[in-house]
Amino acid sequence: EVVLTQSPGTLSLSPGERATLSCRASQSVIIDLAWYQRRPGQAPRLLVYGASSRATGIPDRFSGSGSGTNFTLTIDRLEPEDFAVYFCQQYGSSPVTFGQGTKVEIK
Amino acid sequence: QVQLQESGPRMVQPSETLSLTCAVSGYSITSGYSWAWIRQPPGKGLEWIGSVTHRGGTYYTPSLSSRLTISQDTSKNQFSLRLSSVTAADTAFYYCARRGSNDRTRRPYFFDFWGQGTPVTVSS
Numbered sequence: 001e002v003v004l005t006q007s008p009g010t011l012s013l014s015p016g017e018r019a020t021l022s023c024r025a026s027q028s029v030i031i032d033l034a035w036y037q038r039r040p041g042q043a044p045r046l047l048v049y050g051a052s053s054r055a056t057g058i059p060d061r062f063s064g065s066g067s068g069t070n071f072t073l074t075i076d077r078l079e080p081e082d083f084a085v086y087f088c089q090q091y092g093s094s095p096v097t098f099g100q101g102t103k104v105e106i107k
Numbered sequence: 108q109v110q111l112q113e114s115g116p117r118m119v120q121p122s123e124t125l126s127l128t129c130a131v132s133g134y135s136i137t138s139g140y141s142w143a144w145i146r147q148p149p150g151k152g153l154e155w156i157g158s159v160t161h162r163g164g165t166y167y168t169p170s171l172s173s174r175l176t177i178s179q180d181t182s183k184n185q186f187s188l189r190l191s192s193v194t195a196a197d198t199a200f201y202y203c204a205r206r207g208s209n210d211r212t213r214r215p216y217f218f219d220f221w222g223q224g225t226p227v228t229v230s231s
Contacts, residue, residue: 004152032215034217034218036221041223042223043111043202043220043221043222043223043224044202044204044218044221044224045221046207046217046218046219046220046221049207049217055219087152087153089153089217089218090215091214091215091216091217092215093215094214094215095155095168095215096155096215096216096217097152097155098152098153098154098155099152100151100152101152
């Protein structure tokens with residue numbers, strides 16, 4: 001199965017800064033990669049699918065890029081509600097697999 | 108808006124059966140899509156464990172298939188998970204989610220709606 005490695009494990013930033021999160025796959029998933037946000041006590045929220053397509057209602061400060069084995073989620077101008085855990089998921093091959101997550105915390 | 112909500116016991120005895128229910132609102136589970144259970148053990152990544160299609164067909168991760176049953180309760184618009192003979196390794200946060208495509212296949216896909224999740228601890 002495809003192993004997804006996210007880095008860094010924790011990102012300490014201030015509101016207004018840019019966050020850059022990485023997700024690396026052990027083999028190519030083409031662009032079959034999604035990103036999710038998970039806030040404490042809330043359901044995970046789909047942010048990006050197809051590596052770069054924003055899900056419905058997701059602000060344009062969230063952007064995804066990459067293909068093959070290297071993917072990036074960028075959050076421009078962090079808002080207070082953006083401090084959360086982000087995880088990637090590949091669906092290029094079965095079974096679907098997930099990364100361990102990156103926590104974006106307030107510096 | 109589609110909403111999912113997990114419910115069930117938070118503590119299960121070793122060797123017993125873990126039972127969880129996912130109540131769905133905003134969409135009929137028999138109208139389309141597949142509906143999944145995903146879990147996250149402490150300190151580990153998320154793991155898809157199984158799904159039920161809108162017609163009641165099921166597919167499971169091989170490592171759990173001998174212990175796992177996922178089923179629908181169409182009268183209540185919910186689906187359930189039953190995992191037998193649990194051990195401490197089954198301790199996890201359990202989520203239900205909707206596969207994000209109504210293409211009527213079992214092809215891997217992302218999940219567009221999730222529940223908040225529920226913690227389950229296997230311990231005596």
